[in-house]
Each structure stands twice: as structure tokens, then as C-alpha cells.
Amino acid sequence: MTDGQLYPNILLGGRGGTNPGQLKVHPGGIAWRKQGGGKIIEIEKADIARVTWMKVPRAYQLGVRLKDGLFYKFIGFREQDVSNLTNYIQKNIGVAAEEKQLSTSGHNWGEIDINGNMLTFLVGSKQAFEVSLADVAQTQLQGKTDVYMEFHVDDTTGATEKDSLMDISFHIPTSNTQFSGDENRPPAQVFLDKIVSLTDVGSSEEAVVTFEGIAILTPRGRYSVELHFSFLRLQGLANDFKIQYSSVVRLFLLPKSNQHTFVIITLDPPIRKGQTLYPHIVIQFEADNVVDRDLALSEELLTTRYKDKLESSYKGLIHEVFTKVLRGLSGAKVTRPGSFRSCQDGYAVKSSLKAEDGLLYPLEKGFFFLPKPPTLILHDEIDFVEFERHGTGGSSVASHYFDLLVKLKNDQEHLFRNIQRNEYNHLIEFIKAKGMKILNLTDAQTTNGVATALQDDDDAVDPHLERIKNAAGDESDEEDEDFVAEKDDSGSPTDDSGNEESDASESGGEKKSSTKESKKEAAGVKVPSAKGKTRDADEESSKKRKPKKKKDPNAPKRAMSGFMFFSNAERDNLKKGNPGMSFTDVGRALGERWKKMIAEEKEPYESMAKADTKRYREAMADYKSSAPMDVDPGDDSD
Template sequence: MGDAHQFNNILLGGRGGANPGQLKISSKGFSWRKSGGGKVVDVAKDDVKSVSWTRVSRSYQMSIRLKAGSNVKFTGFREQDVSSLNTFITSNIGVTPQDKPLAVSGRNWGEAELEGNTLSFVVGGKPAFEICVADISNTQVQGKNDVQMEFHVDDTANEKDTLMEMSFHVPSTNTTFVGDEERVSAQVFCDKILSMADVGPAGGEAVAAFETVNVLTPRGRYLVELHLSFLRLFGASDFKIQYTSVARLFVLPRSAQSSTYVVITLDPPIRKGQTFYPHIVFQYPSEEITELTPLISDELLNTKYKDRLAPQYKGLSYEVFVEILRGLSGAGITKPGTKFRSSQEGYAVRAALKAEEGLLYPLEKSFFFLPKPPTLIVYEEIDYVEFERHGAAGTSSMSSKNFDLILRLKTDQEHLFRNISRNEYHSLFKFISEKGLKILNFQTQGSSAVAEALQGSDDEGVDPHLERIRIARATGDEGDSDEEDEDFVADKDDEGSPTDDSGEEEEPDASDSGGEQQDERPVKKDKKKVEASQKPAASKKKKKDEEGDGDKKKKRRKKDPNAPKRALSGFMYFSLAERENLKKSTPGISFKDVAKTLGERWKAMSKDEKEPFESQARVDKERYTKQMQGYNKGNAGGSTADDESSD
């Protein structure tokens, strides 16, 4: 590789732990990407001040000092890599790497050197250790000659043992930090640290504070404080996050909604118990106005934060929050581009991931699903994309209005986004094609295979369960199914539709149900036989009456084909969503076992897990109620409307 060098399993050093990744060194600079996606560190050629090598345990460490004062360290190089890279870096980056051996004498007496934002403790002319000044949360003089430093409690730290406190003894005889009668040497050293670390006696006041912000992940309402080197969330749980952990900011408006998502992507993620949160999802009202003056000195505003922060802010709340956070953290902002628009001219399409409904945003370099679970999928990680008709093995006319989008990653992980409206197919297909992603259906079946499948509504193979649902919706009768889910209890799981007439016929006549109904009720059948043998004349008369009533009921049950379709229950939406997945995961499973398993799953689900499906049911119920009102008004005086309302 004459133009670039590439190395795998290179560790990026930092207080939050060492993260493995891939490092590419080219004539443009250094680029490191975390394994499995996530954090990216780019160092431009023009930003490099010096490069040095240090022999560490079993490998070599490259330390890059930037002109801005910070250090970036990469560990995991072999000895033969050092010699080849020295020549490349000298000729392409314009700096000559230096050897920088560590002090291993074990002495704790040396010199403290401050350069940029790095504090080095040097013993015998060799560095023993280095501290990033930005990690210091507070420092103070204790006694006459001791300086105590406290370090930030970082909730994104992924190591069990973290440096929290350190003390330095600064004698008055030192020649680096010279004191006088009013300020001893220890005070001079302490003041120097304070000026570089941008902290006050108690960590400093917040530059900006935003009260009662609605946070969807981790869920709750929080007070958000933005400090010079970290942000804090105060709520049901408190989090303190270093800006060095902020990888990216996303501003994603909700289609046809009065709110906007603001997402902070973290690497490493924050942790609450055993749960990790790589994304913090804020939900701001889109039209809320905020006026704010940052609490920051004019000196800092005109020097370090020049062109990054403004002395005064007034505008939409989420824009003010993002602008201040970007100025303090230096993180980039991603917003929806102009290349994708949904069928409703929005920035996202409605979809379901696992059991959660949300919005899937096709962005410039990634897909982002929000709000729960927030899932970021970079295009470079995708192996192929597959469009799949929803319920293709035996769908009904109802479910054929949707399709599924499968994203298969190079790590063999798979993301299935379900129930996407087929109106979104062409815009999604065009966008994905322009991004150069491999579309499996396109390669194996032709470009129009899925499009043609989406246009139809009938399949050769018919799923009996879905077929019954289709018939039930068409006739408005969901209560006459011959087989029902064993564990589904209507009284507990479904409130029913406003015109539910499932109890209309407690004992259907034999002419309606045939011999099958008689087989299901042997006791009643035997009873009828006994009564018939004892009272033949009365039986004949009763039979005629029942036949007459049956004719009336048949006429009455004859629905208007234009009548609104009945609303489905939350359990039915759950069944539609999970039935095909269950069949795929358990090949050969019988229909009875499918119904039983789905019923058991539904019963075991919590109220929060059922909520997405119950929400669909409530929306469908409202739709049915409104359509029935309009239908009854339009058919006022007609027998069909009268029959429907009487049910």
C-alpha cells in the first residue's frame, strides 16, 4: 500500500477505556473507526504538531500531539510497523516521529510539565504518566505544599476501575512554578491547572440550563445542564457525560407532528444498572421559543469559543440547545437531507422494529429508527437490503398493503422493519439504489419483482387464519370463527367494537353451521333427540319456527359491502405481526400450536409491551366509530343502516 497504510485491532486510548478499531494512515492524515461501527476519529494532516513512539506492554504506542493542544494515542503496533511508518509519516505528513521511552525506575519524585491540555509527570527526563487536563473536575491547595486534583465521574466510562483523585506535593524550592510571599508554589501550580481545565472552585456553573426536557431514552423528564467540559442530566437518575464521549448530534423532525427529535450519540454509552444507552433521545416541541444568555466569561467567549458560541441566543428551543451543545462539544450535526421524501412529503417512513412502532429515517450515511429502541445503522455496515411483502406466505388483502424491509449487516446481524406502507416502496427503493446498496430482490428476481408483488392482493398459498380474518373484516363478523386462540380472553384483552354483535346468536341453527356445529355440541344434540322423540308434533312446529327465524337472521346478517370494516383488537394486531415470525422460527408448527403460543405470549406480556398493539386497536376503533357514524347518516332510513345500528 504505497498511498496508505491500514491496521486492524488498533486501540484508541482514553480515560473511558481502550476501544479496538481500524486505523488508516494516508497522505491526508489519520482516520480511526471503531470495530463494529460507532466512534470515528479523524486527524487532518495540517492539525498534527508532532508524532512520537512509546514502547508499552507487548506493542508500541503512537502519540499524536495536535496544534490545538490535545493528544490522540493509538496502541497495538508491531516493531516492524514502526520503521515502515516513520518513513511514510515523514514524507507524507511532514513531521519526523520521535522515540519517547517511558520512565520505569518507579520513582515518584520528578517534574510536572504542562503542554497544551496535557499534564506530564517526568522522571529523569522520561515521562512516567500523562493526564488530560480536561478530565480534571476540581483542584485545590491542601495545607501549604499539596495540590489535590479530582476527576470527572463519567457515566460513560466502561472500566470498573477509574482514576478519581490524585495529589501532588509542590515544594517551594521548585524552579518551574515559582511562588512568592502572597502565593506559594503550590497555589501557582493549582491556578495554572484551573486556567487550563476551565473549572472553578466547585466545578463551575452551568453555561446553559434547560428545564423539564422530555427524554424518551432513558425515559423521564430531566433538567439538562451544559457545562464547559461535560453535560448533566438531573431526573429520576442523574448522568454526567464528558463531551469527549459525544460522537454525533442528530436533529430529526417528526413528519406531520408538532415535535422534533434531538439525539446525542455516545461512544462509549452511558449505563444504568445493566442497561446501556448509546443514544439519548430528546423530544422538543417544534414551535417552542427559548431566549438564553450563556454564563461564560468574555475572555473565553472571545478566545477558546470564538465562532463557536454566541453571547445571546433566541430561537426554537431545540435549535438553541443543539447550537450551544455543538459549540461546547465540537460534535457534528446530522439533519435529514433533500434526497429522500416519503409519500407524505416527510423525512421518514412509519415502520415497526421488534414490537415497537416508530419512524425510520433514511439519512445521508445511515438509517436511524426512533424513538424506541433507537437504532443507528451505517450504510457501510450493510451487506444487503431485501424488500419482502408483508405476510408473503399467505397474506390477506388487508396485510398486502404493507411490506417489510430487511437490512442484513456484514456481521450477520439482521434488522427487520415491518408494516411499511407500500406507498413508500418506490421512494425507498430509489433512495437505496442511489446509495449503491445491494438489493437482494433486485439481484435475484429482477427490479420489478417486489413492486409487482405489492400491487397484487392474492397469493397461491392461503393461510387459513389470515383468510378467516379477511372474511371476518369483509363481513363484519369476527365472532363466528370455528377456531379461536385458546388463551385469548375477550373480556380481559379486548373491549370490543362499539357495535359488537358477537353474542347475537348464542345457539346458531343447524342450517347455518351444518354437521360440524352438531359435532361440537354433542350434549345439546342428544338433548334435542330426546325432546324430539317425546314431542314429535311440537318439534316439527318448533323446527319451522326456527327455520323462519333462521331465514330472518340470514337476511339480517347480510351486510352491505360498502359498510365499514370492523375494528381489530390489540391481540389481533399482535397476531398479525408475530404469526409469520413464529412460523419462520419454528418450521412445521401446527396451526393449533401457533394459536396457543401466540395466546401464551400475549398473556405473558406486560402492559407496556401490549401498548403498541392496543394503540393500533384504539386508532382502528376510532376509525370504525367515525366511519359508522358517516355510514349511518348516509343510509338514514335504509334497512341496512337500521340493522347495523340495532346490532
């Protein structure tokens, strides 16, 4: 909507403190969006029952009460905003805003007003404080005149809030006329029964349903997941999290593979573990696991409060059962894969974010990268996207991959790397269909664009590879197809230079040895051999290695292995994600990745290795046939 009034820097008040955001009042209702993305509150015009203004410290507060009892507090308006917004709301929404006053007397006696799910304590018709009954964990009668209320304390308290309301007691004397009773049922008992009828009191002890041994990727561990009436609990060996359903923004059900399915619980505010915040709980279920669960719900609750939301029992795939029950209890919406399909008819494309490999899910309203770090990007938050060639070195393997840069309106950037070339058309068509701005769309559609570069750059030279070869000294023209990690190399090939380095050190040892022998022979000293057979074997080995000492500079470059193509493609990415990584550690990490790759993932690199081997053999045959004379590579004499 283009028409309406927009107010930046408006705080949403709640149990976990205040959250900054942007409020828009338009003819269709009221909308508030959290700053930086996350929680969105949309209030339809027809759902608004009452609007109030209140002067609070340093600002004005707009209160919006809905017909179903919910109440929202928006804080941060200026004095001049009050009259303008009051007139606009009355004209376009049809509700007259009322003025409420805040009690500052400090008196702790007054009256209680219960409206919907809000309890307001009034002192002389002025509001002293108010609490949400949805936050009440339990309540009990103390004596005959006191009612004790305890509030939920979970792990999603706002990051900037150090204090939280734990409990409160109300003293209701027998002479109270607001909650009139009798000798057997005093006013305090009447008040208690009223609170119990409006809250989930008593639901904190018994779970509606429990799922044991669930694998959660963030925060990592195996947990027992308990779903209660108003909250869920994650109980692990080392951690225990309690999360109010009011903090659950959305649920995502995304197939990972034939074996597993992701269920993501998006929170606002997030849970905290030490100094780490977790806005997304990423759960991984086995895709073929069938369960049968009975819910601990009375028939009365099923037919009243949870009518058309929950059933008495469920049987089916565990991720479907879990999602249906959690949706019914929390009221959160569920997002599933949309229209996007990858080249293999999947719902996501393989990519990497920072130093982590994962899956990028293009959804109808956003992108979601999983599993680590779980990153949700809404389409509305995107300024533009840009397709980039993988790397800048010109390696032939670079043409098999590309990068996707997503620039947000708040200037934040996300770079998704190592996306396979055959996913390019699927992604660009999806992004164009969603109306997102593609920065280099014109270039991508020309002959010099990204698509052409991805297809026709197989003959480019990798200067990084040439630098490694020159530094190491290419000692051999033999093929290196079997270059894999040996046991003494900790299972990780470090680099092509490591292999060459060993050859160079052996040659250096021979030169030093022959120099010493020459000096001894020149001095008339005979060099004895400790073991005749060993000396003979060393001499034979020395003769075999002598041809490597002199290399024909005009000979074609030898063929590279599949692992070397993989190393050259991934080395720069690994260094960017880990700037302090040493050369040896980079090689070791690449070797570990190579060993974990399946045959299908290695196939592009092995194909390039075979093509390079064919190239080398043909080039070598042409070179030998055109050679004017035989060269003795083992002759070191002048």
C-alpha cells in the same frame, strides 16, 4: 483512499479505558474507526505536530499530538510495525517519529511537563504517567505545598473498565525551581494557576443554561437538563446522569411530526443504567415551544474561547436553542434531514423494528430508526439491502406493505417491517442514489419483482385465515363489519375465531339441552318450565338459531371486516417479535393496536372490507339466482 497502511486491532487509549478499532495511515493523515461502528477519529496531515513511539506492556504505543494541544494514543502495534510505519509517516506526512521511554523504577518524585492539554509526570526524563487536563473537575491548594486535583466521574465509563482515576495530589516544595515563586506566591500556587488557566475548573458548580421538564424517551423519564462548560447533566426523579462532552459523538435534529421534534445525542462510550447501555439519548421537544435563554458566560469567554460558537442569549424554538448551545459547548456536529422525502413530503417512513413501531429516517450518511430501540446504521457499514414482500402467506393486505432488510458487513441484520407500499419508489430511488447494493434490484425491476408483487397481489388467498375459519366453523353468512371489542372483552378483539367460538358454544348448549329433553320425553316424563315467558323466549331464540346449524358448503365465503384484514396482516409479525405469546394474547394485542389507530391508518383495511363486502353480495346474488331449488337450512332431519 486506496493507498496507505492499514492496521487492525488497534486500541484507542483514553479516560474511559481502551476501545478496539482499525487504524489507517495515509498520505492525507491518520484515521481510526471503532470496531462495530461508532466513534471515528480523523486527523489531517496539516494538524499533526508531533509523533512518538513508546514500548508499553505487550505492545507498542503510537502517540499523535496535534497543534491545538490534543493528544491521541493508539496501542497494539508489533515491533516490526514500528520501523515500517516510522518510515511511512516521515515520507508521506513529513514528521519524524520520536522514541519515548516508560519509567519502570517506581519512583514518585520527578518533574512535570505540560504540553497542550496533557500533563506528563517524568522520572529521570522517562514518562511515569500522563493525564488529560480536560478531565480535571476541580483543583485546590492544600496548605502551601500540595495541589489537589479531582477528575470528572461520569456515567460513560467504558463497559469493561471497573476502576477510574478519581483524584491525585502533587507535592511541590518551596525549593522547587520549575515553578518558581516568592513568599506570597509559593511554587505550588504557581502550578495551581497554571492548571486553572488550562482547564474548566470552577465550571462544575454553575450551569451555563438549564432546560426544565424535558421529555426523554431513552432513558425514559422527565429530566432537568443542565449544560455545563465540559459536561451535561440529566437530573430526573429516579436517575441522575453526568456526561462528558468528550463522549458526545454527534447530534441529530429530526422532525417527528407537526407537534414534536427529536433531538438525539449519540454517545461513545454510552451511559449505563443497571445492565442497560444507552448509546443514544433520545429527547422529544414540542415543536412550537418558544423559549428565551441567557447564558451564564462572561464577556471574556464569549470573545475568546467561544467566539463565533455561542451568543450571550438565545430566543427561538426550544429544540433549535438547545441544539445550538449544546453544539457550541461540546463542539459536536449536527445532522439534519437530507434530500429524502416520503410520499407525504415527510422526512421519515413508518415502519417497525423487532416488536416496536417507529420512524425510519433515511439520512445522507445513514439510516436512523426512532424512537425505540434507537438504531443508527451508517451507509459505510452496509453490505447490501433487500426489498421483501410483507409476509409469505399471500394475504391481500400483505400487498399494501413491504419489508426492508439491511445486511451489515459484520453479518448483522436489521429488518424494517410494515413499510407502506407507496413509499417503495421513494426508498429505492434514494438507496440507488447513495450507491448502495440492492440484492434483488434486478428482480424488483422485472414484471415479477417486488414492485409488481406489491401492486398485483390483491386477490391472493390467506391460508392462515382459511385455517382459522375452518377450525372455528363459519356459522354465519352475515357481514362482520361491526366486529369490535366489547367491554367484557377487556377492549381487545382476540380473533375471528373468538366470535365464532361463542356461537359454537351456544349451539352446543342447545344440542345438549334438546338431547336431555328427548330422553325425558322418551321415558314418559314431562319437562316442566320454570317460567312460561322465559321458555317461550328460549324456544323462539332456538328457532331463530336453528338455520345456523346447517351451512350450505357451496355458498360464497362471507365478507371480512377491516379489523380482520388488519389482524391477518399483523399476526405473523407480532408472533415473530414475541415467540412465547399465546393465541389469546396475540388477539388482545392486535385489538389494542386497532383501537389506537387513527382513521387514516385504518382506511386501507376498511377499503378492503368494503370491496370484500361488495364481492360477497355479488357472489351471493349470483349463487341464489343459479340455485336449482330452495334449501331449508333449518331442517336437521335425515
